Amino acid sequence: MQKKVFQLLVDNTSGVLSRIAGLFSRRGYNIDSITAGVTADPRFTRITIVTSGDDEILDQIEKQVAKLIDVRDIKELKPTESVYRELAMIKVKASASERQGVIAVADIFRAKIIDVSNESLIIELTGNQEKIEAFIKLLDGYEILELARTGIAGLGRGIENVTYL
Secondary structure (H helix, E strand, C coil), rough: CEEEEEEEEEEECCCCHHHHHHHHHHHCCCCCEEEEEEECCCEEEEEEEEEEEEEEHHHHHHHHHCCCCCCEEEEEECCCHHHEEEEEEEEEEHHHHHHHHHHHHHHCCCCEEECCCEEEEEEEEEEEEEHHHHHHHHHHHHHEEEEECCCCCCECCCCCCCCCC
């Protein structure tokens, strides 16, 4: 099993995300992560999907998604040719005496403290998946109350693979 990141450029119409997710569901394919947002041109939405499977399954996914009527372009975002980022918000239980330790770990990772209460902190961290996993691992001595992650958003490096519609 391997993972692939696909970037789709689709028409910005209602139900497009549902139709793409439905294709995965009907075929029994797994979506590890999916993010979507409108592009600089409001007629189009960029969707980043992380999925896993063997080579044959991943090839089938790419071909079947490309056939969907709303899909204008699909490409694989290879790790060496792309930039991936993810946002995580982490609520950590921290008393006044524990707070400085959590803040020190956050500073090392260039994370931001975005909310403080008497009993907890909310930390915002942006980076690749490995950075976020490493940060969460370092919080092992603290109780994570809630965790929200956006999933990967990615773009290819340079201008060679830009899709113009």
